[in-house]
Amino acid sequence: MIEWHKFSLQKEERKMICPKCGNKVKEGDVFCTNCGAKIEKEQGKSQTMNEGKNTSFKINSAIQKVLKKEWVPLVVIVIIAVLMADVIGKLTKTTSKDNSSKTTTKAATYEAIADTMEFDISDDAIAFINDNPQFFPGNSSNTGAISDHIDFSMDYAHVAKNPFKYSDRLMCIFGEVVDCQELEESGKTLTYVQIEDYSGYDYCVYYLGELPNVFEGNDVTVTFLPFNVITFENIGGYYTKAIVGAACYVNYAE
Numbered sequence: 001m002i003e004w005h006k007f008s009l010q011k012e013e014r015k016m017i018c019p020k021c022g023n024k025v026k027e028g029d030v031f032c033t034n035c036g037a038k039i040e041k042e043q044g045k046s047q048t049m050n051e052g053k054n055t056s057f058k059i060n061s062a063i064q065k066v067l068k069k070e071w072v073p074l075v076v077i078v079i080i081a082v083l084m085a086d087v088i089g090k091l092t093k094t095t096s097k098d099n100s101s102k103t104t105t106k107a108a109t110y111e112a113i114a115d116t117m118e119f120d121i122s123d124d125a126i127a128f129i130n131d132n133p134q135f136f137p138g139n140s141s142n143t144g145a146i147s148d149h150i151d152f153s154m155d156y157a158h159v160a161k162n163p164f165k166y167s168d169r170l171m172c173i174f175g176e177v178v179d180c181q182e183l184e185e186s187g188k189t190l191t192y193v194q195i196e197d198y199s200g201y202d203y204c205v206y207y208l209g210e211l212p213n214v215f216e217g218n219d220v221t222v223t224f225l226p227f228n229v230i231t232f233e234n235i236g237g238y239y240t241k242a243i244v245g246a247a248c249y250v251n252y253a254e
Contacts, residue, residue, distance in 0.1 A: 017231075017241050039238075106133045106208060110227075110246050113190075113206055119228045119244055125167035128225060129246065135170075137209050138223070138248040146170065146223060146248055156201040159243050163228045170248065171226050173197050177218045182210065193250055194242070195222055202242035204230065211250050219253040 018025050023034035031038055107129040114121045129136060138146045151169040159166050175197035183190045191207040193214065205224045214220060224245040234240045 017239050105130070106136050109208065110136075110206065114227065117230075117244075119230050121227045122164040122167040124164070125225060125227055125246075128168050135248045136225075136246055137207055150223060156197070156199070156203075156243065159226045160229050160241070163226055163243070166226055169225075170223055171243075171245070172221065172223045173203060174221050174253070175203070175219070177214060177216050177220055178202070180211070180214055180216050191250075193220075193222070193247065195220060202240055204242045204244045205247040205250070206245075207247040207250055213252045214250055221249070221251045221253055222247060223249040 017023065018032035018035060018037055018039065021032060021035040021037065023032055025032055025039055029039050107126045110129060111121060111126065132145075132149070134142055135146055135149075149170045150172050151166070152172065154166055154169065154171050159171065173195065175195040177193060178196050179192070179194040181192045183192075189210045191209065191211050191214075193205050193207065193211070195203045195205070197203065203222065203224070205222060224247045226243050226245040228244055229241060230244050231239050231241050
């Protein structure tokens, strides 16, 4: 049985973006200063921005929708269980195809997550994980090797413009944990962390394992492989744009 031990809502977003062009807009703005599109809060069902190109981050949007109902706890558990059970189901199928190994490859794990959460991963990213499985997650013995693969010139703007161009190298960011959730299944743990950096940009990373010292509100340093850019509706009714990827390290900055 899947257990979702901890989930917390994203903080009220300190920034919003235009649903048409992705430009940052201020709360209360009626029109986008970049493209002129009218800024409106979504009513009723959530709609993804640029449908067909940007993906809706299912877990967050699902939680945000049902929070308006009185039957929140049961519905949240069911929604998350269904989504993550789908991930586990895909991993099980992948494992059964590989008779030479009893464990699913880390690349296949991330492919299953991407398939369930509806975002694409480039061939370069999969190749990087296959070539460096020891980086996901990293440990004290390969800190130097991981550092050698970090492109310190790469920032949010680079990846947001063309994520697949940078999916063969690692990225390092500093910021605050907005959300941190753990899933335990068959003795294994998958941790999801959403971070907002000190420039106000958002990142969503998946860590294969536990992060016992990382909690919402912590300042952290994160080293990760960027996959793509996702867009999801936040609790203010606006949209959050975030880079999603596979985490090597999520270190609490004491």
